[in-house]
Amino acid sequence: MPYNKPVPKPSPLTQPFWDGAKEGKLMLPKCVACERVHWYPRHICPFCHSMNIEWIEGSGEGRIYNYAIQNRAFGGWAEEAPFVTAYIDLDEGDRMVTVLRGVDATDPTSIKIGSKVKVEFEQASDDIYIPFFRVVEDSS
Numbered sequence: 378m379p380y381n382k383p384v385p386k387p388s389p390l391t392q393p394f395w396d397g398a399k400e401g402k403l404m405l406p407k408c409v410a411c412e413r414v415h416w417y418p419r420h421i422c423p424f425c426h427s428m429n430i431e432w433i434e435g436s437g438e439g440r441i442y443n444y445a446i447q448n449r450a451f452g453g454w455a456e457e458a459p460f461v462t463a464y465i466d467l468d469e470g471d472r473m474v475t476v477l478r479g480v481d482a483t484d485p486t487s488i489k490i491g492s493k494v495k496v497e498f499e500q501a502s503d504d505i506y507i508p509f510f511r512v513v514e515d516s517s
């Protein structure tokens with residue numbers, strides 16, 4: 378099935394992220410000065426304002442911080458509605474917005490805050506793979 382949602386265009390700032398995604402890796406920007414991971418990619422560390430940023434390979438794992446059911450959407454996303462978007466607390470630090478798959482969007486009570494999730498990637502074009510997360514262990 379062809380990918381019919383908006384496809385991100387990499388910039389020099391984000392290219393390392395997309396290069397990693399193509400290989401199934403969740404690359405994360407990390408400040409060399411304060412050693413904290415931040416999301417999203419920036420030229421300047423949001424914590425200490427250093428411009429010395431490197432990329433690390435993240436574990437691709439985290440936990441659900443919060444989520445929302447998307448009952449309506451536009452374009453290609455309309456075909457997926459209802460679907461779930463979530464904030465994920467990454468194991469390396471900071472928080473990422475994502476689509477959460479493998480959950481029942483018609484039963485919000487089935488989705489548990491704190492559940493462990495892992496990243497997967499969906500091919501959007503020849504070079505762009507879009508990350509999303511899937512629950513691997515419910516929080517109890």
Ligand SMILES: [Zn+2]
Pocket residue numbers: 408409410411412413422423424425426427
């Ligand atoms: Zn820093």
